[in-house]
Amino acid sequence: MATTSQTETSLTGTKNQETVILVEAIHKYYELGETRVHALRGATVEIARGEFVTIMGASGSGKSTFMNILGCLDKPSAGRYLLEGVEVSSLSKKELAAIRNRKIGFVFQGFNLLSRTTALENVELPTLYARVSKAEGEKRSREALALVGLADRVEHFPSQLSGGQQQRVAIARALVNRPSILLADEPTGNLDSRTSVEIMDIFQKLNDEGLTIVLVTHEPDIAQFAKRSIQFRDGKIRRDDWIQNRPVASEVIKNLPKLED
Amino acid sequence: MDLLAIIRIAMRALARNKMRSVLTMLGIIIGVGAVIAMLGVGQGAQQTMQEQIQAMGSNMLFVGAGTVTRSGMHMGWGSTKSLIYDDMLAIMRECPAAHAAAPGSNTSGHVVFGNDNWVTRLNGTEPQYFDIRSWPFFEGSAFTQNDVEMSANVAVIGETVRKNLFGATDPIGQTIRINNLPFRVTGVLMPKGTSAAMGDDQDDIILVPLTTLQKKITGQPWLRWIMVQALSRQGSYAAQEQISSLLRERHRIRAGDDADFFVRNLADMADVADEAGRVMTLLLASIASVSLIVGGIGIMNIMLVSVTERTREIGLRMAIGATEGNVQQQFLIEAVVLSLMGGITGIIFGLGASYVIAQTLGWPVLVSPLVIVIAVLFSMAVGVFFGFYPARKAAQLDPIEALRYE
Numbered sequence: 001m002a003t004t005s006q007t008e009t010s011l012t013g014t015k016n017q018e019t020v021i022l023v024e025a026i027h028k029y030y031e032l033g034e035t036r037v038h039a040l041r042g043a044t045v046e047i048a049r050g051e052f053v054t055i056m057g058a059s060g061s062g063k064s065t066f067m068n069i070l071g072c073l074d075k076p077s078a079g080r081y082l083l084e085g086v087e088v089s090s091l092s093k094k095e096l097a098a099i100r101n102r103k104i105g106f107v108f109q110g111f112n113l114l115s116r117t118t119a120l121e122n123v124e125l126p127t128l129y130a131r132v133s134k135a136e137g138e139k140r141s142r143e144a145l146a147l148v149g150l151a152d153r154v155e156h157f158p159s160q161l162s163g164g165q166q167q168r169v170a171i172a173r174a175l176v177n178r179p180s181i182l183l184a185d186e187p188t189g190n191l192d193s194r195t196s197v198e199i200m201d202i203f204q205k206l207n208d209e210g211l212t213i214v215l216v217t218h219e220p221d222i223a224q225f226a227k228r229s230i231q232f233r234d235g236k237i238r239r240d241d242w243i244q245n246r247p248v249a250s251e252v253i254k255n256l257p258k259l260e261d
Numbered sequence: 262m263d264l265l266a267i268i269r270i271a272m273r274a275l276a277r278n279k280m281r282s283v284l285t286m287l288g289i290i291i292g293v294g295a296v297i298a299m300l301g302v303g304q305g306a307q308q309t310m311q312e313q314i315q316a317m318g319s320n321m322l323f324v325g326a327g328t329v330t331r332s333g334m335h336m337g338w339g340s341t342k343s344l345i346y347d348d349m350l351a352i353m354r355e356c357p358a359a360h361a362a363a364p365g366s367n368t369s370g371h372v373v374f375g376n377d378n379w380v381t382r383l384n385g386t387e388p389q390y391f392d393i394r395s396w397p398f399f400e401g402s403a404f405t406q407n408d409v410e411m412s413a414n415v416a417v418i419g420e421t422v423r424k425n426l427f428g429a430t431d432p433i434g435q436t437i438r439i440n441n442l443p444f445r446v447t448g449v450l451m452p453k454g455t456s457a458a459m460g461d462d463q464d465d466i467i468l469v470p471l472t473t474l475q476k477k478i479t480g481q482p483w484l485r486w487i488m489v490q491a492l493s494r495q496g497s498y499a500a501q502e503q504i505s506s507l508l509r510e511r512h513r514i515r516a517g518d519d520a521d522f523f524v525r526n527l528a529d530m531a532d533v534a535d536e537a538g539r540v541m542t543l544l545l546a547s548i549a550s551v552s553l554i555v556g557g558i559g560i561m562n563i564m565l566v567s568v569t570e571r572t573r574e575i576g577l578r579m580a581i582g583a584t585e586g587n588v589q590q591q592f593l594i595e596a597v598v599l600s601l602m603g604g605i606t607g608i609i610f611g612l613g614a615s616y617v618i619a620q621t622l623g624w625p626v627l628v629s630p631l632v633i634v635i636a637v638l639f640s641m642a643v644g645v646f647f648g649f650y651p652a653r654k655a656a657q658l659d660p661i662e663a664l665r666y667e
Contacts (some may be wrong), residue, residue: 053389071580073304073579073660073661077453079298086443093584093585094584094585094586095584096584097583097584097585097587098584100579100580100582101581101582101583102582106580106581108577108664110573112573112576112577112664113575114574116273117273118276125578125581126581126582129578129581129582129583129584129587130582133361144338162403173581177582
């Protein structure tokens with residue numbers, strides 16, 4: 001339970017690495033009529049480039065609020081949040097949109113693909129809001145789809161894809177603008193266990209290539225695929241541990257029974 | 262994000278709900294179609310009226326002998342004996358704005374040819390009358406000044422009279438009996454049709470030399486009217502002033518007393534008809550634009566539904582980098598595409614309706630290119646106006662809430 005000292009050592013351990021996310025004593029409260037809901041009560045986290053962090057915690061622990069702030073969808077009420085050295089709290093809505101577009105890739109539990117829109121066009125979506133030419137956007141989108149193993153599903157509509165494939169399209173969409181961090185909010189929440197491990201396999205491979213990933217999950221066996229685990233409780237960080245003996249997802253899949261159709 | 266991409270997205274979004282989009286568009290289609298057709302009908306009518314007034318000569322003035330009140334009784338138009346031939350000569354001499362003038366008197370004539378007879382207006386005048394009224398001949402020619410001096414029994418007939426008396430027979434040189442006197446027909450006038458301004462059949466007329474009418478038929482030496490042609494349509498107002506003051510002086514009418522004549526300006530009438538046409542067109546168009554507004558409300562309604570339905574999509578777009586402006590633009594353009602497509606279809610329908618109206622009612626329908634341009638711009642404006650609120654609503658969604666929306 002010696003969380004603080006753990007954090008200290010982890011920070012010293014990554015000292016020579018570049019800090020991507022620096023959150024200092026952030027607070028978030030919502031005014032609900034008379035009462036004030038305190039969602040975050042002074043959380044401090046530093047995440048270096050190339051880390052793979054899971055965020056865990058019961059509902060109401062503040063982890064969703066934390067993710068929203070990391071994703072620049074929400075601003076902290078107090079404290080600082082620096083993304084690649086940029087103080088996010090001071091940015092305008094337009095600048096925040098640009099950061100979400102270029103520096104952050106989102107993966108959601110419900111995939112959030114546009115129906116009646118092909119996989120390719122779904123992946124292209126972020127490039128439409130970036131200053132990227134149509135041709136360049138399409139090229140990048142095809143590359144991103146190839147990266148998640150869907151090169152042959154480019155023209156498929158979401159309704160023609162399985163849940164795992166849909167989530168992989170969503171991951172490709174998150175990657176298309178080459179973000180600094182990938183934020184995944186319960187990406188395996190709607191998937192069966194085998195497909196979940198497949199998704200974690202993709203995350204591990206992306207992380208091996210240097211992508212910083214922050215992942216929220218309820219499931220401890222999914223969390224163990226990451227390198228570092230942060231636990232939230234009552235708006236504060238309770239634990240911040242390095243994960244020992246983490247399994248390799250591609251190895252785990254081999255031992256899983258194939259699903260009978 | 263370039264405009265073309267947004268338009269493509271908008272088209273796709275509209276194609277997703279084809280039936281709904283078409284029904285929404287229908288409001289605009291009917292609105293624009295109705296406006297186009299109504300403006301077409303209105304302007305057509307206006308132009309017809311103008312043409313008919315032009316046909317009468319818009320730079321013409323009509324000086325009529327006034328009414329006289331005898332022991333409290335109005336005797337009707339031309340009951341005074343004060344308008345005389347010398348008045349016309351004086352007008353020509355002293356009114357610089359008057360270019361030409363023709364004197365006239367009229368009565369009703371009973372005309373007989375062979376077994377046919379007809380009752381019509383019988384006018385006595387001088388040959389310049391036909392020039393002043395710019396009334397060409399269908400065949401034959403006018404009587405001459407010599408005929409006037411000789412009080413010759415010659416007549417010019419209108420198309421209605423020709424049709425009723427002669428049928429297929431060539432009337433030129435034939436002898437007809439007017440009020441039991443024989444007259445030789447010298448010419449048939451070009452049909453002018455029914456006057457929209459007056460509502461009477463202008464071709465139901467016989468014209469004879471003034472002196473013939475005065476001496477042989479009515480026995481009255483005074484005039485009932487003088488037709489004056491001003492130099493121009495603008496000049497007709499000056500001519501009206503000049504004639505009025507000249508005749509008041511000649512007839513010794515004290516300031517403040519009623520004149521025993523009246524001067525009617527056809528330019529005035531053209532203006533009145535113009536104004537009436539404009540009012541009618543405006544009235545028709547404003548009734549039609551009510552349906553355009555209803556169509557716009559339909560667009561607003563469907564856009565609001567669309568924003569609610571696509572809350573998650575909006576949240577997603579914001580999360581992956583769409584600014585409020587991007588989202589607002591997207592929905593605004595969707596509304597404009599909807600209304601513009603409706604508008605263009607409406608124009609086609611409106612033109613079709615105008616054609617059908619023109620064919621069935623025999624009414625000229627005039628759709629000017631300007632009206633079409635205005636219709637396109639107006640339907641765009643409807644899209645912007647009624648799309649703005651839903652688009653604003655979409656842009657102001659909180660992305661976190663929107664993503665969580667079920």
